[in-house]
């Protein structure tokens with residue numbers, strides 16, 4: 001029997017008597033609420049998880065969320081009005097002085113509201129780092145979900161050349177990709193699909209527009225799906241007709257940079273090493289200085305989790321981390337290339353969870 005998520009969380013939060021996680025309607029969803037409760041469905045309005053130092057947890061929900069809440073972990077307390085919610089807060093936090101909040105998501109208003117309901121004198125602590133550290137190491141069930149999400153988006157990546165023809169717009173291809181990921185079992189986009197053709201591809205986060213694909217254009221797609229709340233993240237760049245010699249060289253430099261970075265991915269590695277290895281290769285080429293973002297980030301229920309694979313990162317990677325590997329080169333007015341996989345860090349090295357042909361593809 002593995003150690004429960006709440007026990008691991010509190011081991012990462014020394015000195016805190018309790019951590020309160022708040023989940024509310026959009027845009028105040030906090031995925032860590034689902035992480036600790038392991039609920040299989042809804043639960044997003046005025047819901048609270050209170051985890052005490054011993055790992056025991058009360059889950060406070062209104063009647064709307066009761067049935068779902070009972071599918072998950074923790075002692076479920078259903079409140080029917082504000083007075084009852086306050087009573088549960090006071091009881092759950094009895095004897096707790098130092099209370100942690102998820103500083104990555106809780107708003108000032110939520111924290112103040114909870115302190116008022118809890119009553120008494122309390123110290124507020126930053127539980128953001130403890131939550132991030134706990135969620136960074138995925139268990140078998142989480143890895144299975146991410147693997148499935150990656151399989152779905154990889155299928156779309158392999159089909160992509162079939163979606164492309166002269167005259168098709170970025171918007172049309174993005175819509176088709178989104179629909180296809182759903183057909184294949186995806187439960188929603190991991191983020192808004194990026195489809196960028198021709199000169200648009202030099203903007204790393206270009207939103208799909210009405211630009212129509214023409215011969216010689218670059219076509220860059222950055223996309224992912226969710227499965228069982230977990231995300232995949234990948235980028236494939238292809239060309240309609242023969243690209244320019246410059247774009248061919250750019251593609252090869254980015255491909256080599258990704259391999260160099262992934263070579264540095266293993267249990268115990270400095271996260272910065274992967275970025276620096278890729279950056280060194282790009283900066284030794286004619287595209288010096290045009291790798292304008294970091295090499296990777298953590299991936300989980302949120303598409304960006306706080307693992308920073310950047311030149312200045314102080315973090316170390318550990319088996320069970322899931323991170324992206326996504327070098328890119330961007331030349332304004334000309335175009336860009338990015339190649340991205342979702343990668344699992346393992347004891348011996350790493351495993352790519354996404355798969356598609358990485359060599360230059362001319363449609």
Ligand SMILES: [Mn+2]
Nearest residue numbers: 233324326340
């Ligand atoms: Mn990414």
